[in-house]
Amino acid sequence: MANPAYPMARQCPMSPPPAYASFREQGPVKVDLPDGGWAWLLTGYADVRQAMNDPRFSSDDTKMARARTQLPPNENLNSFWRMDEPEHGRLRHMMMTEFTAHRIKEWRPRIQALVEQLLDRLETLPRPVDLYAEFALALPTQVIAQLLGVPQQDYRMFAEQSRTILSLDRPEESWAAYYAMNDYLNRLIEDKEREPAEDLISRLIVDRVHTGELPRDELLPMVRFILVSGYETTTSQIALSALTLMTNPDVKATLIKEPERITAFVEESLRFWSVSQDNVLRVVDADMEFSGQTMTKGELVVLAVPGANHDERAFPNPERFDLDRGENRHVAFGFGTHLCAGASLARREVEIAIPALLARFPGLQLVGTVEDLQFRQKSLVYGLESLPVTW
Numbered sequence: 001m002a003n004p005a006y007p008m009a010r011q012c013p014m015s016p017p018p019a020y021a022s023f024r025e026q027g028p029v030k031v032d033l034p035d036g037g038w039a040w041l042l043t044g045y046a047d048v049r050q051a052m053n054d055p056r057f058s059s060d061d062t063k064m065a066r067a068r069t070q071l072p073p074n075e076n077l078n079s080f081w082r083m084d085e086p087e088h089g090r091l092r093h094m095m096m097t098e099f100t101a102h103r104i105k106e107w108r109p110r111i112q113a114l115v116e117q118l119l120d121r122l123e124t125l126p127r128p129v130d131l132y133a134e135f136a137l138a139l140p141t142q143v144i145a146q147l148l149g150v151p152q153q154d155y156r157m158f159a160e161q162s163r164t165i166l167s168l169d170r171p172e173e174s175w176a177a178y179y180a181m182n183d184y185l186n187r188l189i190e191d192k193e194r195e196p197a198e199d200l201i202s203r204l205i206v207d208r209v210h211t212g213e214l215p216r217d218e219l220l221p222m223v224r225f226i227l228v229s230g231y232e233t234t235t236s237q238i239a240l241s242a243l244t245l246m247t248n249p250d251v252k253a254t255l256i257k258e259p260e261r262i263t264a265f266v267e268e269s270l271r272f273w274s275v276s277q278d279n280v281l282r283v284v285d286a287d288m289e290f291s292g293q294t295m296t297k298g299e300l301v302v303l304a305v306p307g308a309n310h311d312e313r314a315f316p317n318p319e320r321f322d323l324d325r326g327e328n329r330h331v332a333f334g335f336g337t338h339l340c341a342g343a344s345l346a347r348r349e350v351e352i353a354i355p356a357l358l359a360r361f362p363g364l365q366l367v368g369t370v371e372d373l374q375f376r377q378k379s380l381v382y383g384l385e386s387l388p389v390t391w
C-alpha cells in the first residue's frame with residue numbers, strides 16, 4: 001500500500017496539515033516523496049526534539065542515499081547546516097562570533113531606524129498597501145544585506161533569487177536562480193577581497209580566510225546560506241505576526257495595553273506559525289529502534305516543526321494563539337547543535353517591527369478576509385504571497 005504523500009498542504013492556513021494529528025498517535029510514519037522515494041516523517045514534539053539533537057540522526061547531505069532538494073546535487077549547498085561534527089562546529093563557530101546576543105544587541109538602533117524609515121514610507125503610499133512587500137520583506141532583506149555588506153541597489157534582486165531558490169515547484173528556475181546568486185556572490189567576495197569594508201563578508205575574509213582557518217571555497221556556501229536563510233524566514237514571521245494582530249483583536253489589545261508582553265507574543269507567533277515547514281531533514285546514521293520503529297542507516301527523516309509545535313501533549317490547545325503559555329519551549333528555531341544561528345537576530349527584528357507597526361497604525365486592518373489571502377504552501381518556508389492592509 002502506498003504511503004501518504006509528502007509534503008502535505010495545510011487545509012486551514014493557521015494549522016499544520018490535519019493528518020499530522022493522527023500521525024502523532026502512531027509515532028514516526030513513512031511518507032512518499034515527489035521523486036519516488038520515501039522518508040520517515042516525525043510529527044510529535046518529543047520525537048522531533050530528540051531527533052534534532054541526537055547524533056544518530058545526521059545532517060550530512062553526503063550520507064543520504066538520495067537528496068531531497070530542488071537544487072543541483074553535490075555542491076556544498078548549505079554550508080555547515082548540512083554537516084556533522086567536527087566540521088559543523090568549526091564553521092558554525094566562525095559565523096556565531098558575528099551573531100552572539102551581544103553583537104545583535106548592537107544592531108538594535110539600526111533595526112529601529114530601518115523600521116521607522118519603512119513606516120514613514122508606508123504612510124506615503126496609496127492604500128491598500130502590500131504590507132508583505134513594503135515592510136515584512138523590506139526589513140529583513142535590508143538588515144541581512146547591511147550585515148553582509150551587499151550594496152543597496154542589489155537588495156531586491158537577491159530577495160527574488162532567494163525566494164525562487166526556496167520554492168519547491170519550479171526546479172529549473174530554482175537552479176537558474178541558484179547559479180545567478182553564486183555568480184553575484186563570487187563577484188561580491190572578490191570586491192571585498194580587494195577592498196575589505198566593515199561587514200561580515202569582509203571580516204570573514206580578513207579574520208578567517210587570510211589566516212587559513214576558513215578555506216576560500218567554504219566562504220561562498222557560508223555566505224549564500226546566511227543570505228538565503230536569513231531573510232525569507234524572518235519575512236514570513238513578520239508578515240504572519242502582523243496577520244495575527246489583525247485577526248486577533250484580544251491579542252492586539254493586550255499588546256497595546258501591556259507592551260512588555262511582546263516577548264511572549266514573538267515566542268507564541270514562532271510556535272503558532274512554525275514557518276520552517278519542510279526544511280529540517282536528517283539521515284539515519286546507525287541502524288536503530290526509535291520511537292517504536294526500526295530505522296536503517298541511510299534512510300531520510302523529515303522533522304515536522306509545525307507538527308511538533310502543535311503537539312497538544314506539549315502545548316495544550318495548540319490551535320489557540322495564547323500569550324499566557326508561560327515557558328514556550330517551541331522548536332521553531334530547531335534545537336541542540338543545529339539550533340538556528342540567526343535566532344537572536346530574527347527575534348530582535350520581529351520584536352522591534354511589530355510594536356512599531358502597531359504604534360504607527362493602531363487601526364491597521366486586513367483588506368478582504370483571511371480566505372482571500374494566498375499562502376505559500378509549496379515552499380520550504382511557509383508564508384504569504386502578499387498582505388493587503390489599510391488603516
Ligand code: HEM
Nearest residue numbers: 080081229230233234237276332333334338340341342346
Ligand atoms: C523567524 C526566523 C527564522 C526561523 C523560523 C529559522 C529556523 C531555523 C531552523 C528550524 C533551523 C534548524 C535547522 C536544522 O535543525 O536542521 C535553523 C538553522 C539555521 N538558521 Fe535559521 N531561522 C530563522 C532566521 C534565521 C536568520 C535571520 C539567520 C541568519 C542571519 C538564520 C541562519 C540559520 C543558520 C546559519 C542555521 C544553521 C545552524 C546550524 O546548522 O548550526 N536563520 N533556522
